Amino acid sequence: MAQDFEFERIAQDGRARLGVLRTPRGEIQTPAFMPVGTAATVKAMLPGSVRETGADILLGNTYHLMLRPGAERIERLGGLHGFMNWDRPILTDSGGFQVMSLAQLRKLDEQGVRFKSHIDGSDWLLTPESSMEIQRQLGSDIVMAFDECTPHPADETTAEESMRLSMRWAQRSRDAFGDRPGYALFGIQQGSLYQDLRGESAAELRKIGFDGYAIGGLAVGEGQEAMFDVLDYAPDMLPEDKPRYLMGVGKPDDLVGAVQRGVDMFDCVLPTRSGRTGQAFTRRGVVNLKNARHANDPRPLDPDCACPACQGYSRAYLHHVFKSQEIISAMLLTWHNLHYYQELMAGMRAAIASGTLDEFVAAFHAQRAEGDLEPV
């Protein structure tokens, strides 16, 4: 573990783990959900509000930030924390995944990925070494190794070649990261849906040695069942005493199933993106505020929720401001969704602490099965 970083496992319930990741910028209670602050902002939220929902850590996207406003600029301005007014931990991805999904004319070889910016068409090269340097410039607390997120579906030969490239890049990331007290480096397991490849990848990463381990290459279209199949074995291949981070996941029931399978950290754009498209996550399932059935409904989105959207407004209002394309719609629904996600994580942490996660999960599914509120 990097100096000043400590992962304490407090309790275990089945394979689920309760822990705390101590960092120089504050503690992260795990299992943890990290809201995504792509371009130095969690969209439609002020940082103080994000913290109020219970978030201990944010995720920043290296790809977006390197292109705009630029990592050197952020470094000159004192780093990402001060720039975006968030003084708690930040994890940055390596840029690899975003390059492959967003950049133009990308070309991957042993060295790294060449691409053109989707913003202005400028030429860039991202390598394990430059990714480490950019994440250092940003001031990221938890740096992710540079990898290739193996596309889905992939036959075993393709998955193997891709995973082995990522492992060579993992070693180069480790070498380039060097010794940075106060900062942590996480490796990323690949191997697609193949158990033997996941095992080989985990062994390689353990050999190199990281401060935490991510499970990559999931939530890329394989579906929940296939993802859970991998999670039935993949987390346990990773060191027990280090945090395990499932990248890009997910829907509420994905989080619940993954926590049951031993995952400690998550990130996903779903609660924030859905907040901008009129979708609310509640304990009774997803509510689409754009639906006309809400137009005259005086009831709150969720009568049991303590967030500002549920405490101050009716479904009728949330429907109205969504239809009118008012910014407050994104503000309120994003706040609600992040509040719900953090409450779900806090609920799972409390259940693990008391050894009642199975009951918690049963109640979680039962309440969703009841469906949304009865008609007025």
Add this chain to the structure above:
Amino acid sequence: MAQDFEFERIAQDGRARLGVLRTPRGEIQTPAFMPVGTAATVKAMLPGSVRETGADILLGNTYHLMLRPGAERIERLGGLHGFMNWDRPILTDSGGFQVMSLAQLRKLDEQGVRFKSHIDGSDWLLTPESSMEIQRQLGSDIVMAFDECTPHPADETTAEESMRLSMRWAQRSRDAFGDRPGYALFGIQQGSLYQDLRGESAAELRKIGFDGYAIGGLAVGEGQEAMFDVLDYAPDMLPEDKPRYLMGVGKPDDLVGAVQRGVDMFDCVLPTRSGRTGQAFTRRGVVNLKNARHANDPRPLDPDCACPACQGYSRAYLHHVFKSQEIISAMLLTWHNLHYYQELMAGMRAAIASGTLDEFVAAFHAQRAEGDLEPV
């Protein structure tokens, strides 16, 4: 004055008045600036934040609300205050001005204005009587009489005919409003730039009797000098013991000049609209955050401002999020602009109280003349 409404004049400095308008929903310190909450939201702000900037009262737009979500719906849901989560006073305009500037195929005659909705093309008729009814359904605390905002420029005959129509509509508004304890009705002076017409209009309104008096038909393209020429005489034509409201004004120096001329209330979309287009109002003048000169500037927008945008962020950040079209840009700049406007009003109120408005105004202009911050 309507029962439960009381306007107390506390101090006078030259023609400027310090007062308090007491309403069943709370006090309004005057001179007051009312943020505009067109469609049941002050765009990009939560109501609690609007209140934090110092706003005592909001303005709602009858035209927008009648079309969407509909005044009957808002009434069924318990009124505009609960709907938009603002429990302090709300003033609504009559819809007349917005119909003439936004609606399609509008046709004005003695009865009122026929038009098609700009949202769905549906047919509507707005009259003094229906405007009073819609504003009642909304639950507005301060109802505006239905008038025609005389277009600019207007020759004297046109201005006279338009003003006299508005005065007949003012009487019909008064009759239709009836006796509503706890709610106030304001009349609106017209007469374009013609002093004799302004005088005739004021006399008509005084004869009818209102709880407050607005100065209408200004800020429609005549320029500040012509507006101030009218304000040199128009406010004093209105009853001394009632609040005077200058509709749709204005820029910071408009507010200052109008307060000096005896105006008590203002509304304008400028601080909120500008907040969405990267324009910030500061004591040193307007700052355009889209300007590339801010890209590397670590300094706050205004080092002496206590708003969240100035306390938490650099100009470089505000430039970045504006360029990246992030919602937080509108959130922060709107908050800043409303904070600045309310601080300006509070400064003028304190200066009137201490009899130092001339000094305050001199300092206001001197600081603006210094211009924006020196280059880094």
